[in-house]
Amino acid sequence: MLEIRFHGRGGQGAVTSAELLANAALIDGKYFQAFPSFGPERRGAPVTSFCRISDFPIHLRTSIYSPDIVIVLDPSLLNAVNVTDGLKEDGILIINSQKWPEHFAHNQKIDTIVTVDATAIALQVLGQPITNTILLGALIRAAAPVKLSSITAALKKRFDQRNADLNTQAMQKAYHETKVLHLHDCTTEEKNLFGEAFAAVELGKPSQPELQSQWTDLEPGLVINSPGNSKTYFTGSWRSFYPLLTKERCIKCGICWILCPDAAYTQDQEGFYPVDLNYCKGCGICAQECPTGAITMLQEKEEEV
Numbered sequence: 001m002l003e004i005r006f007h008g009r010g011g012q013g014a015v016t017s018a019e020l021l022a023n024a025a026l027i028d029g030k031y032f033q034a035f036p037s038f039g040p041e042r043r044g045a046p047v048t049s050f051c052r053i054s055d056f057p058i059h060l061r062t063s064i065y066s067p068d069i070v071i072v073l074d075p076s077l078l079n080a081v082n083v084t085d086g087l088k089e090d091g092i093l094i095i096n097s098q099k100w101p102e103h104f105a106h107n108q109k110i111d112t113i114v115t116v117d118a119t120a121i122a123l124q125v126l127g128q129p130i131t132n133t134i135l136l137g138a139l140i141r142a143a144a145p146v147k148l149s150s151i152t153a154a155l156k157k158r159f160d161q162r163n164a165d166l167n168t169q170a171m172q173k174a175y176h177e178t179k180v181l182h183l184h185d186c187t188t189e190e191k192n193l194f195g196e197a198f199a200a201v202e203l204g205k206p207s208q209p210e211l212q213s214q215w216t217d218l219e220p221g222l223v224i225n226s227p228g229n230s231k232t233y234f235t236g237s238w239r240s241f242y243p244l245l246t247k248e249r250c251i252k253c254g255i256c257w258i259l260c261p262d263a264a265y266t267q268d269q270e271g272f273y274p275v276d277l278n279y280c281k282g283c284g285i286c287a288q289e290c291p292t293g294a295i296t297m298l299q300e301k302e303e304e305v
């Protein structure tokens with residue numbers, strides 16, 4: 001049995017990924033399960049989904065605690081969630097990243113690290129940063145749990161013709177552009193070099209500014225124990241895109257300030273509305289609603305997330 005865990009953010013399609021994979025397993029004549037686990041149900045919040053695939057009936061009814069494969073749909077999650085938690089030593093870690101797998105290899109005890117720049121492919125082929133089907137291309141390349149043709153058939157069942165074609169095109173592009181590093185093929189000297197040659201991040205150790213909390217620090221039952229305490233939560237760690245203001249176009253109407261769901265805007269002494277990126281989760285509502293087009297959403301650089 002193969003157990004796969006997806007890490008994404010609300011709106012990125014982690015749940016759909018697991019369902020598409022399960023559908024492909026069905027087409028291949030295998031047994032399967034697919035199910036999600038939500039934290040706060042809002043766009044941008046970390047979401048986990050799971051898929052089991054087996055040649056035999058599956059009797060387990062638990063979450064997946066020791067996955068064979070972990071797929072990370074958003075590189076900003078590497079600093080927010082312990083994505084390698086429980087990943088088996090012969091496991092595969094697949095990351096949506098512009099970087100080579102070696103960048104993530106320092107101190108890793110897993111077998112295979114895979115990267116693909118899924119966001120770039122998504123923007124190029126789909127016109128929006130939804131990376132779920134693209135990561136499935138990388139999964140097929142790294143582990144082939146189902147046939148590529150079966151995923152294509154599952155896409156046709158799920159989407160209309162145009163979107164099925166676009167997603168198939170994006171998935172096939174990812175299949176060819178995926179970079180795979182097998183750590184068991186590397187010597188100790190080579191493994192040591194990874195840490196020196198690349199500014200490697202240590203996976204599994206979330207970093208966050210001091211004195212700020214994350215949604216995982218909320219009390220059970222989401223008890224609000226003091227007024228205005230949302231200021232202590234670092235919702236900016238959820239962000240893949242950030243807003244950039246072009247002051248020359250701003251007419252100081254305050255619509256961005258009114259509509260931002262995270263109160264990330266304040267008014268300065270000149271009457272402009274600067275954004276505090278500690279609280280911006282990158283939903284893009286301000287850019288969508290600004291009447292003069294003064295706000296542009298830009299993709300975060302990986303080094304900054």
Ligand code: SF4
Pocket residue numbers: 245249250251252253254255256257273289290291292293294295
């Ligand atoms: S909505 Fe646009 S024009 Fe209005 S204050 Fe915000 S940035 Fe300026």
Ligand code: SF4
Pocket residue numbers: 242243259260261262263264265275279280281282283284285286287
């Ligand atoms: S993208 Fe704009 S509306 Fe959304 S959280 Fe950030 S500042 Fe607020």
